[in-house]
Amino acid sequence: MNYNFYLIIPPGMETIALQEFKEKWQIHFPDINLPQSNISLGGIEVETTLEQGLCLNYILKIPGRILLRLDRFKCRDFPKLFNKLKKTPWNNYLLGQIPTIKSSSKKSRIFDSRKIEKTANDAITTYYKGQPPKKKSMEKIDSAPEMTIYLRFDDDICTVAVDTSGERLHKRGQKTLVGVAPLRENLAAGMVYFFKQNAPDITDLIDPMCGSGTTLIEAFEFYKIIKGRAFAFEFFPSFKELPKIKDSKKVLFENFMGMDKDPNIIEAAKKNSKDISFLEQDLFTGESHISMSGVIFNPPYGKRIKLETKLEDMAQRAQEKFAPKMLGILVPESIHFALKAKKTLSFSNGGIKVKFYLL
Numbered sequence: 174m175n176y177n178f179y180l181i182i183p184p185g186m187e188t189i190a191l192q193e194f195k196e197k198w199q200i201h202f203p204d205i206n207l208p209q210s211n212i213s214l215g216g217i218e219v220e221t222t223l224e225q226g227l228c229l230n231y232i233l234k235i236p237g238r239i240l241l242r243l244d245r246f247k248c249r250d251f252p253k254l255f256n257k258l259k260k261t262p263w264n265n266y267l268l269g270q271i272p273t274i275k276s277s278s279k280k281s282r283i284f285d286s287r288k289i290e291k292t293a294n295d296a297i298t299t300y301y302k303g304q305p306p307k308k309k310s311m312e313k314i315d316s317a318p319e320m321t322i323y324l325r326f327d328d329d330i331c332t333v334a335v336d337t338s339g340e341r342l343h344k345r346g347q348k349t350l351v352g353v354a355p356l357r358e359n360l361a362a363g364m365v366y367f368f369k370q371n372a373p374d375i376t377d378l379i380d381p382m383c384g385s386g387t388t389l390i391e392a393f394e395f396y397k398i399i400k401g402r403a404f405a406f407e408f409f410p411s412f413k414e415l416p417k418i419k420d421s422k423k424v425l426f427e428n429f430m431g432m433d434k435d436p437n438i439i440e441a442a443k444k445n446s447k448d449i450s451f452l453e454q455d456l457f458t459g460e461s462h463i464s465m466s467g468v469i470f471n472p473p474y475g476k477r478i479k480l481e482t483k484l485e486d487m488a489q490r491a492q493e494k495f496a497p498k499m500l501g502i503l504v505p506e507s508i509h510f511a512l513k514a515k516k517t518l519s520f521s522n523g524g525i526k527v528k529f530y531l532l
């Protein structure tokens with residue numbers, strides 16, 4: 174039986190996220206046909222089996238969350254919403270708790286989020302009265318991640334979905350030390366994958382303003398599975414163990430090097446990853462004896478870190494210093510960037526609209 178999954182993707186990264194999905198599907202499920210998938214703004218719909226869909230939480234690095242759609246129906250009033258939700262088989266997905274309700278509404282009669290939340294809570298409580306959750310399930314509530322139900326109203330069609338991820342997927346599991354203005358891991362993953370897609374023969378990657386190393390670590394880990402954290406679906410009472418999936422041997426790049434002028438942040442980066450070489454060095458001092466074929470960086474820019482040097486000068490300096498075949502630089506859209514790009518990728522970084530330029 175097939176289920177409908179919805180992958181929440183950082184807006185702007187839908188196409189690159191679909192490429193990741195297709196490539197990793199073939200790596201991890203080579204004997205299963207690629208499922209039907211559709212892109213929409215901020216998401217990808219995938220129709221597949223429950224097992225494969227849930228496994229996507231372990232293998233994809235760009236999505237922020239993965240939802241499992243439970244129902245879809247026309248709904249223009251609260252009694253109908255209540256009746257539908259009280260019949261949803263919640264004991265398959267919830268442990269007996271009242272979940273967090275997240276709602277959104279567009280061109281629909283139902284739009285009051287507080288009323289939607291109350292109706293959903295009442296319906297789930299009524300459902301539990303008729304079908305009390307098992308004691309075994311209830312005992313797990315305190316150790317389970319937050320369970321969230323998404324109710325989306327679009328043109329009077331209500332879509333009910335349960336979050337299968339729990340904590341957002343950019344939380345990879347390993348405890349990492351962060352510097353100032355770190356990139357979210359899933360955005361960094363999208364950037365490095367976009368970089369590689371546009372320069373498939375580049376094998377070496379340097380980040381000359383690496384901060385705590387997020388971008389390089391994401392590049393190093395791209396084909397590894399996410400372990401060391403819990404996912405909401407692992408607490409679904411209906412959950413049966415999934416087929417074991419393993420890290421792929423594939424790599425995005427072979428050699429990695431990180432530099433930063435801040436000695437403390439370099440110490441943090443070294444603690445975050447033993448697989449990458451990190452060096453304390455100012456981009457503007459010294460000559461490089463390392464010629465790396467790819468340079469990627471997220472320089473400080475105004476809002477969170479004061480901008481003392483023009484971004485164009487930073488990019489040109491990195492080009493002189495490392496003579497890369499390609500350079501990727503993340504620039505806020507609010508700053509005019511005069512260098513001509515071969516390709517760009519626009520997305521939002523912590524509320525700031527940014528553009529990733531490939532030069």
Ligand SMILES: C[S@@+](CC[C@H](N)C(=O)[O-])C[C@H]1O[C@@H](n2cnc3c(N)ncnc32)[C@H](O)[C@@H]1O
Nearest residue numbers: 355356382384385387433434435455456471473
């Ligand atoms: C926005 S942060 C990078 C964050 C990083 N991508 C992460 O996710 O952790 C910019 C970094 O550039 C470093 N930096 C600023 N000017 C530099 C320079 N001239 N040479 C090397 N590093 C510099 C800062 O110390 C800071 O760690």
